Amino acid sequence: KNYRIGITAGYTYMPEFMQAIASKLFKQIEVVHGESAELRHLMMLKEKRTDMFICEISVCQYLLKTHAQEFEMIDYSNRPIGEIHNFHLGFSKKWPGAEEIVKQFNAELAKFVQEGKRKAIFEKYGVISPLEP
Numbered sequence: 001k002n003y004r005i006g007i008t009a010g011y012t013y014m015p016e017f018m019q020a021i022a023s024k025l026f027k028q029i030e031v032v033h034g035e036s037a038e039l040r041h042l043m044m045l046k047e048k049r050t051d052m053f054i055c056e057i058s059v060c061q062y063l064l065k066t067h068a069q070e071f072e073m074i075d076y077s078n079r080p081i082g083e084i085h086n087f088h089l090g091f092s093k094k095w096p097g098a099e100e101i102v103k104q105f106n107a108e109l110a111k112f113v114q115e116g117k118r119k120a121i122f123e124k125y126g127v128i129s130p131l132e133p
Contacts, residue, residue: 006031010033014083042060057128
């Protein structure tokens, strides 16, 4: 109840969090619209307009790293808030050769990971991921 929470318009949050908002369990809700929402949320934290917001961890890690001086006083919890969801790439079954595209994509992704390229990208941008121990 004592916190001012930032949320992003159009984002999907856990039902329990949305219920807490609907039940007015927070001191204040600040809604951010449009592009660069996470960066604007970080600015709101810096300016003490909000106390916290939910951000996909790799996005916020990247922003905190690339704007280190500006946001040096901001930290994050790497503990998940709610259930972890996987994201998948979708292909239309109506595309000619869709099954072959899926096979090729999966093979190239496996090769990319095996060659350490994903890990290199994560390291370059300071992303901590359970995908890379």
